[in-house]
Amino acid sequence: MDLKTMTVALTALLLGGNTAPQAALAPAPPAPAAEAAIPADPALWVVKDADTTIYLFGTVHALKPRLSWFDSAVRKAFDDSAQLVLEIPLPDPAEAQKVVLPLAIDPDGPPLRQKLTEADRATYVAAMTKLGLPAQAVDQFDQFEPWFAAVTMAQIALQKAGFTPGDGAEMALDKAAKAAGKPVSGLETLQQQLGYFHDLPQADQIAFLVAGAKDVDKFDSTITAMVDKWKAGDAEGLSALMNEDLTSQPNLYKVLLVDRNARWAEWIDNRLKTPGTVFVAVGAGHLAGKDSVQVQLGKHHLTATRVKY
8 A cells, every 4th residue: 555545544543533524424334233342452562761661552543343452461551551641632522623624724725626637626526426425515625625625535434434433542542541530641732733734735735635535445445454454463564554655745754654753752752751651542653664653762762662462
């Protein structure tokens, strides 16, 4: 899978929650009947010094039901930790809308479809149609920036494939932390996270959107393959899926992965100066590949050790 597909997939997983216009979203699939749990053993790492332990857990922000991943070593590491740190604290939907809309709407530019070439416009509209959006819903997106249309397209595709943020790892971790009275904080704010997309040059946003539209038919198989690697704890395989081609959209790759991984590694280095045990959960794509958080930690002379279980 090339970076065009990976960035669309990662963006949907990155944002997790539903920020799309209600009219644009397809109906949620019916809840499945009770079935046996599906075992999953995702990768877990630990960084420590004499008085501080930091667990690094790679998440998938939207999952299908019945995956039994929050047990064994992952559960023990979480229970042993006094604090949960996510990419962002899970926002209240109403508050999220207040952050999202000013960044997503383009009040001064031409309508979205006018920003696209004739060929790209046809590809984009065809993708939205394949996802089941009526013409009036597609019309709604003309007020938005290209990045937001790309992210929403990914969210709808996730939903149609049966993946929901409600079953995602962050939701389960956040719920467990609050039940246990553990403080929950974020490495970033929602404003920062969405700002990475909003601040992308227009050409990069359009390339991001068109890449997702071209690959919309592959979305289900792409995410399923990623989750299969995640369930198996196959970080190397996940890395190979995500990082097969790192050159097609280098600016996106740098902004969404490399720069953030470097900042998070610096945060971990600083956090090691304070005693205690912390459970850090970030998207699994950040913990795999040649520019992963673990690689960035090496620049701080720190080693993340894989927890075997």
